[in-house]
Amino acid sequence: MTARSSNSAFIEVRKLSKHFGDFVAVDAVSLKIERGELFSILGGSGCGKTTLLRMLAGFETPTSGQVFLDGVDITNQPPYERPVNMMFQSYAVFPHMTVEQNVAYGLKKERLPKEETASRVREMLSLVKLDDFGARKPNQLSGGQRQRVALARALVKKPKVLLLDEPLAALDKKLREHTQFELMNIQDELGITFVVVTHDQEEAMILSNRIAVMEKGRFEQIGTPKEVYEFPRNRFVADFIGTINTFDGVVQNSGDGIVTVASDECGQSLRALCDKPPKNGSDVCIAVRPEKIFISQYKPDNHEDACLEGVVEDLGYFGNLSLYRIRLATGKVVQVSSQNRRRSIERSFDWDDNVYISWRPRSALVLEP
Amino acid sequence: MKGNSRFVISVLAFGYAFLYLPLLSVIVYSFNDSQLATVWGGFSMRWYGELFKNSQIIDALMLSLKVAVSAATMATLFGTMAGVALSRFGRFRGRNLFTGMITSPMVMPEVITGLSLLLLFVSLQQLTGWPSQRGYGTITIAHTTFAMAYVAVIVQSRLAAMDESLEEAAMDLGGRPFRVMIDITLPLIAPAMLAGWLLAFTLSLDDLVIASFVSGPGGSTLPMLIFSKVKLGVTPDINALATLIMLFVSAGVVLAWAIGRRMQKA
Numbered sequence: 001m002t003a004r005s006s007n008s009a010f011i012e013v014r015k016l017s018k019h020f021g022d023f024v025a026v027d028a029v030s031l032k033i034e035r036g037e038l039f040s041i042l043g044g045s046g047c048g049k050t051t052l053l054r055m056l057a058g059f060e061t062p063t064s065g066q067v068f069l070d071g072v073d074i075t076n077q078p079p080y081e082r083p084v085n086m087m088f089q090s091y092a093v094f095p096h097m098t099v100e101q102n103v104a105y106g107l108k109k110e111r112l113p114k115e116e117t118a119s120r121v122r123e124m125l126s127l128v129k130l131d132d133f134g135a136r137k138p139n140q141l142s143g144g145q146r147q148r149v150a151l152a153r154a155l156v157k158k159p160k161v162l163l164l165d166e167p168l169a170a171l172d173k174k175l176r177e178h179t180q181f182e183l184m185n186i187q188d189e190l191g192i193t194f195v196v197v198t199h200d201q202e203e204a205m206i207l208s209n210r211i212a213v214m215e216k217g218r219f220e221q222i223g224t225p226k227e228v229y230e231f232p233r234n235r236f237v238a239d240f241i242g243t244i245n246t247f248d249g250v251v252q253n254s255g256d257g258i259v260t261v262a263s264d265e266c267g268q269s270l271r272a273l274c275d276k277p278p279k280n281g282s283d284v285c286i287a288v289r290p291e292k293i294f295i296s297q298y299k300p301d302n303h304e305d306a307c308l309e310g311v312v313e314d315l316g317y318f319g320n321l322s323l324y325r326i327r328l329a330t331g332k333v334v335q336v337s338s339q340n341r342r343r344s345i346e347r348s349f350d351w352d353d354n355v356y357i358s359w360r361p362r363s364a365l366v367l368e369p
Numbered sequence: 370m371k372g373n374s375r376f377v378i379s380v381l382a383f384g385y386a387f388l389y390l391p392l393l394s395v396i397v398y399s400f401n402d403s404q405l406a407t408v409w410g411g412f413s414m415r416w417y418g419e420l421f422k423n424s425q426i427i428d429a430l431m432l433s434l435k436v437a438v439s440a441a442t443m444a445t446l447f448g449t450m451a452g453v454a455l456s457r458f459g460r461f462r463g464r465n466l467f468t469g470m471i472t473s474p475m476v477m478p479e480v481i482t483g484l485s486l487l488l489l490f491v492s493l494q495q496l497t498g499w500p501s502q503r504g505y506g507t508i509t510i511a512h513t514t515f516a517m518a519y520v521a522v523i524v525q526s527r528l529a530a531m532d533e534s535l536e537e538a539a540m541d542l543g544g545r546p547f548r549v550m551i552d553i554t555l556p557l558i559a560p561a562m563l564a565g566w567l568l569a570f571t572l573s574l575d576d577l578v579i580a581s582f583v584s585g586p587g588g589s590t591l592p593m594l595i596f597s598k599v600k601l602g603v604t605p606d607i608n609a610l611a612t613l614i615m616l617f618v619s620a621g622v623v624l625a626w627a628i629g630r631r632m633q634k635a
Binding site for chain 2: 057058059078079080084085086088089090092094095096105106109110150153154157
């Protein structure tokens, strides 16, 4: 991607806040997005992500703070003057206009010559593969087609930034997967900066160059999908993105980038790699993702690895992988997932089997409790 | 089960008989040949003929229609403005109070509405010399005041059901607020406005009490004329007139219902 090569940010949000009465929806957030980036804002409902997006679009007036686009302060520009367009969660396709009229609406407001409007509308409809649907009314379209009308309508204006509010939430699973890649292709082709708001972590991971995880009006972490998944900054991010097992404990010893933590929850000490080791005696939490844990029938020999003994309490078969819930002697339940690499009708592990679970110290994370 | 259904059917029959027998008797008697309205003298259409020769009735009908059309149009204009303001201007202080206040003319006893409007018109006349005489103008104003409440409620509920992001999308695409109103909002609430207009029209055509208060000599609406004629005894031509009005109103109701149904589908 071309992103991150230039120094000055394309979109810059400075200490932006939005209060609704006593409620603080967005709390002094700052953010820099590069030109051509596909940036996601990820968070649960009520975390302020939609309010933030609406402030970028101009539908909400910030309580304080500023928004810059390409070096211009657009904080107080009304939505109809911003070089920013939005695709709404409900798509908001005008029901009383045909597909063509919908897409042409924005260009008509720019008072472009008729021929240019028509050719750009045609071009855009073919980009979203709706060439033959121009004369249809929205109620004659499927949900996926309506979404593409909304996309074409927003893109035909050649905006500097396209804002997408939960772009895939209303589509079924297969169509969602297809549309994800289509969106990425379109973004690549046009080079427009995309800002996506979503509650779906999978969607955010697949689509984006970078993700901002938002909670209670603030950013918990901003980073690439990999950074956010593999190196979550805190327990909230670790928990929100994917599944993670956590063991609370106390630091016993730290040195050489390795932390040893005594955890009552698993009945032994665990080792984890950590750049900035916390002080001895401080409370921490060791976190391991289910797919980083190996499950075996016999105790592995490697003494470097953490190894726990437990009983299969529950298992789920997903076809491509199996999910196990292992109960330790202390009562703690650990989630483990393993790829079903071999084709076999028999289960590798069954209910109530005695098993060993292990992971490498470098797979574990040290987080604040 | 069978006994139950017989019970249900008889309740239904009684209910509908209660509602429609009085209307039916008016229709039947409108075809009565006899001079006396309550004595059957054979079938005839003569009272329909008499009706159209009676200039008093025709004048009253014309006044009623004129008032109804003007009042419905004005009520639709003001009611739509109120409905849009109440549902689109965000949460301003006292919005609930205003929402409640717009519906109050619907629950206010007509006598009170009529009386207060009469007092207003009389004191206005003393102060400014206008309205110099009460009739078409004053009745139209009076009907507008209470009918616009109904229009406002209909428009407001339509707007509440409408996706607000449609207007935002139009604004996002470069439409200034006034253009968005013309391009998006008005076409989408047009069915509600039409339904409101029809309702206001019917309400105005029906009204007797308020019109009696705010009308002056020489300005009798159709309901006022009927009421004053009935006081001297029911004449068969009134039955014929009543039948025609029923036909007219039912057509209006069916039309409003059909529009409402289309509105739901859209």
